[in-house]
Amino acid sequence: MADPTIPSISVQNLTKTYGAFRALDNISFTVEKGEIVGFLGPNGAGKSTTMRILSGLMMADSGSASICGVPVASDAIGAQKHIGYMPENNPLPLDMRVDEYLAFRAELKGLRGSNIKRRVAEVMDLCDLARKAKRKMIGNLSKGFRQRVGIADAILAEPDVVIMDEPTIGLDPHQIVAIRNLITSLKGKMTVIISSHILAEIEMCTDRVIIINHGQIVASGEIPYLRRRFLPRTVYSFSVQVEIADPKEYLENRGIPCESVSMLRREKDGYFLYELSTLSEESLGEKIINVVREGNFGLREVRREDPSLEDIFLAATKRVWDETI
Numbered sequence: 001m002a003d004p005t006i007p008s009i010s011v012q013n014l015t016k017t018y019g020a021f022r023a024l025d026n027i028s029f030t031v032e033k034g035e036i037v038g039f040l041g042p043n044g045a046g047k048s049t050t051m052r053i054l055s056g057l058m059m060a061d062s063g064s065a066s067i068c069g070v071p072v073a074s075d076a077i078g079a080q081k082h083i084g085y086m087p088e089n090n091p092l093p094l095d096m097r098v099d100e101y102l103a104f105r106a107e108l109k110g111l112r113g114s115n116i117k118r119r120v121a122e123v124m125d126l127c128d129l130a131r132k133a134k135r136k137m138i139g140n141l142s143k144g145f146r147q148r149v150g151i152a153d154a155i156l157a158e159p160d161v162v163i164m165d166e167p168t169i170g171l172d173p174h175q176i177v178a179i180r181n182l183i184t185s186l187k188g189k190m191t192v193i194i195s196s197h198i199l200a201e202i203e204m205c206t207d208r209v210i211i212i213n214h215g216q217i218v219a220s221g222e223i224p225y226l227r228r229r230f231l232p233r234t235v236y237s238f239s240v241q242v243e244i245a246d247p248k249e250y251l252e253n254r255g256i257p258c259e260s261v262s263m264l265r266r267e268k269d270g271y272f273l274y275e276l277s278t279l280s281e282e283s284l285g286e287k288i289i290n291v292v293r294e295g296n297f298g299l300r301e302v303r304r305e306d307p308s309l310e311d312i313f314l315a316a317t318k319r320v321w322d323e324t325i
Helices: 047-055 075-081 098-108 114-126 143-155 173-184 199-205 224-228 247-252 285-294 308-323
Strands: 010-017 022-032 036-040 064-065 083-086 161-165 193-194 209-212 216-221 236-238 260-266 272-278 297-307
Touching: 010 047, 022 047, 022 064, 022 216, 036 047, 036 199, 047 161, 047 193, 064 075, 083 143, 083 193, 098 114, 098 143, 114 143, 143 161, 143 173, 173 199, 199 285, 199 308, 209 224, 216 224, 216 308, 224 308, 236 285, 247 260, 247 272, 247 285, 285 297
Parallel strands: 036 193, 036 209, 083 161, 161 193
Antiparallel strands: 010 022, 010 064, 209 216, 236 272, 236 297, 260 272
């Protein structure tokens, strides 16, 4: 059992090169026990390289990585005992039945006797495989169910750390939601680090995110913190029945701090849609409602538009790209 006072994952000054190409450039981060962390980056940013090093499948050139205090470089087998790993291209034997495969994998992971049957039954129930896929050949399963088998395999030995590399790749929206719910159910029970391009799903199931670009960590933290750091402006949209001649001047003269106010478009039903951008951290929704109503513009709605994780990702990776050209 891992010591709860030691980080589940600790990476210090990790560097990896392929010839002249530097895949990882002196990166450092930690993941605490029970956290679910999204590990994000564009293609070629260094995500999969990091995952492979953490899993003991690849050696770094310099720096260190440890799992529950066990150094991966000097004791890969010891570190792997704490890990459940689901690679991007989930390799499964297509000619085995689901329950047979999981029982085989449980034995390889050190489970014995009745514990194999118990644990296989538990993960099949957790991953919703028991009802529809228990005795099916893996080759006859949909992509979504194969991903569930991969996750069931990863959590089979009740590891302290689960590493998932693109667990929702190639899935349809319904399958993605099912996998997201499954990942969320692990919160507090296991430490999970997930690499994914499906940013909306990462936003919904993780405690915080780490963004890597060109082999360097460019952002790390909870999403509200990253919003304030990379996109400090707050945006409100509001629609009115009557066009406002000079909306910025009108709102500023009535105490609404504005960086900009612009009309986005006229809707099909005749309403005018405006967007207001402000650096103020004050919640301005009620003030906007009162001020616009005072002008008898026929206010229909006011909406605060918080930046999505995709917006943060684009801002963080573009900023570093701009700094390097």
